[in-house]
Amino acid sequence: MxxxxxxxxxxxxxxxxxxxxxxxxxxxxxxxxxxxxxxxxxxxxxxxxxxxxxxxxxxxxxxxxxxxxxxxxxxxxxxxxxxxxxxxxxxxxxxxxxxxxxxxxxxxxxxxxxxxxxxxxxxxxxxxxxxxGSTYLVEHGPQFLRSMAGLGPRRPPVESLEAADPFLDLVGPMLTQRCSRCHSDDTREADLNLTSHASIMRGGESGPVVSRARPQASELLSRITLPRDDEAFMPAEGNTPLTEAQVRIIEWWLTAGAPVDTVIGELDSQPDPATATLIRVELGLSGG
The missing domain is CATH 1.20.120 (Four Helix Bundle (Hemerythrin (Met), subunit A))
Structure with missing residues (x-):
């Protein structure tokens, strides 16, 4: 084969x-x-x-x-x-x-x-x-086209770090941009879909990729922190890797319990000053 x-x-x-x-x-x-x-x-x-x-x-x-x-x-x-x-x-x-x-x-x-x-x-x-992805052509189009493709309204711009949803405004867009070519509704390599919080928590054919009990041992974190010449490194060869800042943000998100549908200001696990700066830059906030 x-x-x-x-x-x-x-x-x-x-x-x-x-x-x-x-x-x-x-x-x-x-x-x-x-x-x-x-x-x-x-x-x-x-x-x-x-x-x-x-x-x-x-x-x-x-x-x-x-x-x-x-x-x-x-x-x-x-x-x-x-x-x-x-x-x-x-x-x-x-x-x-x-x-x-x-x-x-x-x-x-x-x-x-x-x-x-x-x-x-x-x-x-x-x-x-x-x-x-099936929504690629209309992702940045008018809302009526986005609605026809099953996309909801665009998220409003984030005005402060504290008001950002850690998944919907940060980790989700990162994984969709870098990983959806191989892990989406249309291409579920290893039966893994990384385009929604629910599908990420569901994991793939090898089991869960996020461990809330042992976040540092999460398969998701392991794969994106391997040496780039390692065959198991993700995103796979031919795809643009996550930046060091994005990896750091994902690591913080995992240690915070992989939250969604909340805002950073309400989390028990707040980012340290260095990570907070990276988050502000990723969100395009001034004063990063």
Missing amino acids: EFIYFLGRFHVAVLHIPLGVIVALFVLELLSRREKYRHLASASAYLWVVGAVTAIVTAVMGYMHFAEGSFDSASGIQHRTFGTILAVAITVVAGLRVSNTAQRFASWFLPASIVMVVLATVTGHYGGNLTH
Whole structure:
């Protein structure tokens, strides 16, 4: 299985090839309708075959990547479904395009290329949800778009350290920014979702990642404080690590009992002066 996983990860590298070919296909099919560019018809036939081959290879690698088990969310299943439909559809059209009966279907190929562009766009959209999250495009958009995506109102700006929610204003945004690519509703690697307080406390396939009884022994803290060249260091290679200040803030949050739905001013465990300064800077407060 390791070799299958190895090949599957090349899916993210090769998927751009059929996308580019499909766009080129549409352009050639459109241009070849004009007498001046009629000679491009033979090139478009060639591109249909290239598109089919690359789409099949990409789909197979996608199935290999899916076998790792981290993409069984709604977006993952939809990405796989539309990717499969695209690979089958473009293969069928490519077969017709190079067959002896291609002339009979000549009027079909431009509409077919438009369908391929639509399928590729939908497939890419769901693939993007896997890497960036389903709310990435609308996160900073108007509230009516955020509401359509299931996002609540933006949190009001924090005006003082004491008024900040230690999770919702600090730790939550940090983990979402640095860790949601692999640990979200759409990509739960190790069955771990770090985008909400409830899911963090639930933990993953290896058990809890936060220990309120022994905060310094929390798996969450352990992973983000390992040497960066350690294979177990998180965020994984290719992702931007948390800053030293952010790690320090998360450590304080854990020792404070991993609180949420409260404000720092009401906690029994107050940050020491150095940590308080880091928190102010993270919140963008003056006087940090």
